[in-house]
Amino acid sequence: QVRLQESGPGLVKPSQTLSLTCSVSGGSITNGIYYWNWIRQPAGKGLEWIGRIYVRGTTNFNASLKSRVTISIDTSKNQFSLNLSSVTAADTAVYYCARQPISTTGPEFDYWGQGALVTVSS
Amino acid sequence: QSALTQPASVSGSPGQSITISCTGTSSDVGSYNLVSWYQQHPGKAPKLMISEVNKRPSGISNRFSGSKSGNTASLTISGLQAEDEADYYCCSYAGSSTYVFGTGTEVTVL
Numbered sequence: 001q002v003r004l005q006e007s008g009p010g011l012v013k014p015s016q017t018l019s020l021t022c023s024v025s026g027g028s029i030t031n032g033i034y035y036w037n038w039i040r041q042p043a044g045k046g047l048e049w050i051g052r053i054y055v056r057g058t059t060n061f062n063a064s065l066k067s068r069v070t071i072s073i074d075t076s077k078n079q080f081s082l083n084l085s086s087v088t089a090a091d092t093a094v095y096y097c098a099r100q101p102i103s104t105t106g107p108e109f110d111y112w113g114q115g116a117l118v119t120v121s122s
Numbered sequence: 123q124s125a126l127t128q129p130a131s132v133s134g135s136p137g138q139s140i141t142i143s144c145t146g147t148s149s150d151v152g153s154y155n156l157v158s159w160y161q162q163h164p165g166k167a168p169k170l171m172i173s174e175v176n177k178r179p180s181g182i183s184n185r186f187s188g189s190k191s192g193n194t195a196s197l198t199i200s201g202l203q204a205e206d207e208a209d210y211y212c213c214s215y216a217g218s219s220t221y222v223f224g225t226g227t228e229v230t231v232l
Contacts, residue, residue, distance in 0.1 A: 039223075046224065047168065047211050047213070048223060049220070049221040049222065052219075060218075060219035060220060062123065062220060063123060063220065096167055096168075104173070105219075106157070106158060106174050107157075107214065107215060107221040109168070109170060110179065112167035112168060114167055115167055
């Protein structure tokens, strides 16, 4: 059974960079049949797609966040990571990582992590 | 990319059917048959319920069905059950390998 687990600091200061890692177990991140996504949800609000990465390093991003987002992949550790720079309080949210089969162009996020709460505050 | 529009809340009695709408534009919902629906219980990660407008993943009850007309997609839950009480989100392909979620709908079982 595939399992995704987010990890990283729960508190980040304004203007600094938010960094999270998603560890994948129960399957190899290098099998090339999935995209690996980041999605966030502010408390009491809706979901927002942040971006994704493919094992070969190809990335796609939400246009509204593109200038501040980096997504990378570490195949040796079976992990992928999110960096969001110049954070403000508006970036406070639960951050989810999610798997997406490449067999469809559609938003089919079939496995999700449990989510990691990141608070931006001084 | 503006969020797709969903009603804030929908309610129904056990056994009834409810429908949740998801309105986008000709740049997202209207252009692609690539709309998914997610169910989210409090404190939990979202769960995929419908993909490609009307396809149910393995293990999803046939009480859940999807459809689309023009720029609006819909999720219908028939035979409403207490366990269906949750938040529901639509999500559409928006072109250029990007995605947009809906504003979310709280479903209450009366």
